[in-house]
Each structure stands twice: as C-alpha cells, then as structure tokens.
Amino acid sequence: MTVSSNGIAKNDGKPTSTFFKSFFSFLITFILMFLSWLVLSGKFEPLLLWLGGISSFLVAYYFYDLLFPALETGYVKIFFRFVQYCPWLIWEIIKANFHLLYLSFHPRMKELIDPHIITFKSNLKSDIAITTLANSITLTPGTITVTADSDGVFKVHAIDRESAEALPGIMLEKVARIFGEEI
Amino acid sequence: MDILVILLLLIGLLFFLGGAVGIIRMPDFYSRLHPAGKLDTLGILAMVMGLALYNLHHFSLESLLLSIKMFLIVFFVFLASPTATHSIVDAGMRAGLRHWTKKKRKV
Amino acid sequence: MNIFFLSVALGLCFLMLFSMYRTLFGPTVLDRLIGVNAIGSKTVILLLLIGFLYERIDMFVDIALAYAFLNFIAVLAASRYFHKRKGLYEESFMD
Numbered sequence: 001m002t003v004s005s006n007g008i009a010k011n012d013g014k015p016t017s018t019f020f021k022s023f024f025s026f027l028i029t030f031i032l033m034f035l036s037w038l039v040l041s042g043k044f045e046p047l048l049l050w051l052g053g054i055s056s057f058l059v060a061y062y063f064y065d066l067l068f069p070a071l072e073t074g075y076v077k078i079f080f081r082f083v084q085y086c087p088w089l090i091w092e093i094i095k096a097n098f099h100l101l102y103l104s105f106h107p108r109m110k111e112l113i114d115p116h117i118i119t120f121k122s123n124l125k126s127d128i129a130i131t132t133l134a135n136s137i138t139l140t141p142g143t144i145t146v147t148a149d150s151d152g153v154f155k156v157h158a159i160d161r162e163s164a165e166a167l168p169g170i171m172l173e174k175v176a177r178i179f180g181e182e183i
Numbered sequence: 184m185d186i187l188v189i190l191l192l193l194i195g196l197l198f199f200l201g202g203a204v205g206i207i208r209m210p211d212f213y214s215r216l217h218p219a220g221k222l223d224t225l226g227i228l229a230m231v232m233g234l235a236l237y238n239l240h241h242f243s244l245e246s247l248l249l250s251i252k253m254f255l256i257v258f259f260v261f262l263a264s265p266t267a268t269h270s271i272v273d274a275g276m277r278a279g280l281r282h283w284t285k286k287k288r289k290v
Numbered sequence: 291m292n293i294f295f296l297s298v299a300l301g302l303c304f305l306m307l308f309s310m311y312r313t314l315f316g317p318t319v320l321d322r323l324i325g326v327n328a329i330g331s332k333t334v335i336l337l338l339l340i341g342f343l344y345e346r347i348d349m350f351v352d353i354a355l356a357y358a359f360l361n362f363i364a365v366l367a368a369s370r371y372f373h374k375r376k377g378l379y380e381e382s383f384m385d
Contacts, residue, residue, distance in 0.1 A: 039255065042248045042348075097198065097225045104205030104218050115214050138265035141221040144213070145265075146272050157272065159217050185291065192298050196305075199332060203308035206328060212321055215312070219324045223331040230335045237291075238347065245348070252351050256334065256358055263362040267327060267369075274369040275320050 022064060029067055030060035081178045082132075088174065093139055100141040103160070114160050122152040122172055129179040136171055184236070191233030198226035212275055220268035224260060231257050292343060299339045302332050319372050323365060330361035 033056035041048060106112055124130050127150065134148040137156060146155040205218025235250040306329050313325030334354050341350025 039248060039251050040352075042245060042252075093221075093225060097222060100205070100217060100222060101198065101201040104201050104208065104222075109208060110210060113209075113214060115211060134269070135262075135265040138268055139221065139224070139261070141217060144216060144220070144272055145269055146276060157213050159214055189294060192294075195335070196298060196301055199302065199305050202328060203305045206309060206312050206324065212318060212324075215321065215324055219328050223328055227331060227335060231338070234335075234338050234342065237342070249348060249351055252355065253338070256351075256355050259355070259358055259362075260331070260334075263358070264331075267362055267365045270366050270369045271320055271323055271327075274373050277373055278320075 025067070026060050026064040029064050030056055032067070033059050078179060085174055085178055089136060089139070092171075093141070096141045099162075100159075112160060115157065117146065117155055117157050119153065119155050122154065122176075124152045124172075124176065124179075126179060129175060132178070133172065133175045136175065140171075184240070188233045188237045191229050191236070195226045195228075195230030195233065198222045198229060202226065213272065216268055216271060220264055224264045227260050228257055295339050295342055299336055299343070302336050302339070306332055320369070323368055323372075326368075327361070327365050330357070330364075334358050334361070 034052060037052035037056055038044075041052065103109060103112060122133070124133065130148055130150065130152060134145040134154070137143050137145045137154070142159050142162075144157045146157050148154050199222070202218045202222035205222065206215050209215040209218065231253050235253045238246050238250050238253070240246075309325045309328040309332070311325075313322050313329065316322040316325060334357055337350050337354040337357060338347070341347040341354075344350075
C-alpha cells in the first residue's frame, strides 16, 4: 500500500483493510475510466463496450494508486463539500472578471493598477488543499499565485489594492473547511 | 432560446476582447498574465455554454453526449489554465524579472 | 444562425490578430508565450464554430478537445524550457 505524502494513511496494520482500500480505489478508478470512455466514444455497440471495459480494467489495475492514494470514507464527504464550494467559486470568478474587464478598458489604466506581491502563511497541511487554494487564487482574477510550498506559505501577485485585500480571508476558510483542517 | 445563445456568445466575445486589449495595454509581463489567463477562461465558459445550448435544439442521446463533451473541454481548461499561468509566472520569477510598480518620484 | 456564427468566428480571428501583436513584438520570450496561449484558447472556440458551420460537430468537438490538451502541454513544456535563462530579459518594461 502506498503511503501518501499528506499523512492520511495511518493504520496500515491489517492486511485485510489494506486489501479493501486498494480494491475500492481500483473500483472507483475503473468506474471513472469507463464513464469517460462512454462519453468520449458515444457508441453503444457490444464490441466497443467490451473493448472499453478491458482497457479501463487494465488502466485501473496498474494505476489504481495514482488518483486516490489512500481511500477512506472521508473522501465522499470531501467530494460533496467540494461540489458545494464550486458555485461560490464560479460566482466569485464572474464578479472579479467584470472588475478586471473594467480595468483593462479604462483609459487611464496605469493610475488604477498597482502591482505588488503579498505573502501570507496558512496552516494547510495536505497537498490537495494547498493545490486547491492555489488554483482558486489564480482563477480569481486580480491575483496570481507565484509560489506555494508545502509549508503553506503563499506568495501572491496582485494587480491592485482592492483585489489584494480579499486575501487570505474567506477563501482560505472555505478551503480549510472542505478538507477538514484548521485555519 | 436563440436569443440566449446569441447573448452568451456575445458575452464570451466581450471577455475575449477584454483579454486581447488587456494583453496589449498592460505595462508589465506579470500584469499581462492577469487578462490573458483568466478573461479567456471565462470567455471559453460563456461561449461553450452558448454552443452547447444551441446543440441541444434537436434533443437526442448523441447531442446530449456532445454537449457533455463540450463541458469536458471547459472542465479541462479550468484545471489547466491556472497551471499554465503558474508555470509561466514561475519561469519569470526564476529568470529574475522584476515587476512593474508605480513610479514614485520623491526626488 | 449560420451567418451569426460566421461573424463570431471572424471576430475571433480579428481578436487573434491582437494577440499576434504580443507574439510578434513582445519584449521578452515569456510575453510571446502569453500571446501563444491566448491564441490557442481562442482556437478551441473557433474549432467548435467551424464544426457548427460544416455540420460535423461530432468530429470537430474531438479535435477541439485534443487541441486544448496540446495547447496546455505546449505552454507547459516551453515555460519549463525557458526556466533559467538570464540575459534574455533585459528590457521588460514598456513605459
């Protein structure tokens, strides 16, 4: 069993639980691969379905520990909380995009923008939480993540003071609540 | 229905126009990344929403699968665009580019 | 509706010329990379529109998906390649 770098895998003691965990991650990888085969091919003849089943079985058999290195029941909760997070993120992206649109059409743009780099520290531990926060910051216009290391230190390039003030407030809270970590 | 499609396509075109103008007008490499990476992402979202809606006029299983495939493009772009932006910024940082700031003439 | 799609596609081509300016005359290499990235993300939509115009959207949506993948990989590889090249970036400001 692969031990993930974020320290989720703790009880490697029993071989049976290890077997079940690998089996479930294999099953989920297989289902994901087969669904994407169905969407991408779009034909439902029996021969093509068999070919898709065989190839996604091979992929899932060899690479089951890539997508979900240590599967636990917490992943289901994380998935649902992530789905709840998505509409807020899209609304935030749209709101901030209009700000950037106004900024780039403004005739005296160089007086409005004020690029600078801010640094803040967060207590996020796991890799996926840090990646989600970094990608969310980059997707929200006005701010780009420059560096994000595994200690949770973020350097963010912001284009004006207004979009820099929003960090690291409510977005960090929401991401930390998704992955069940303290801020 | 058609009006909604036209509206969505025009909104996407507006975002693309903002991105293109922003790329030309911004003073600095770092600040050029802001319109390039993100106005284009939202433009793709709006235009693909319009095109997928137009595709669903004659509703069947195939057109539904095609619309799902189009949204697969959007999903991939939403994953890939921050990564590409971050990679370009990282290359700029390592090459030692300074970022543009307002000139404060205190002399 | 076809006429509208054609005019939107022509508008996208016109916007590509804007980004082409940054690709041709960008002061640094990374500016050119930004221009290439912007052109690629417009090309994805352009391929979808061409698919609607020729009524072969089932084929062109695959091409657009593959183009999005290729664009991402090209930008990633190019920015890795220009990682530590000092001296390429003398004049990065445009006053």
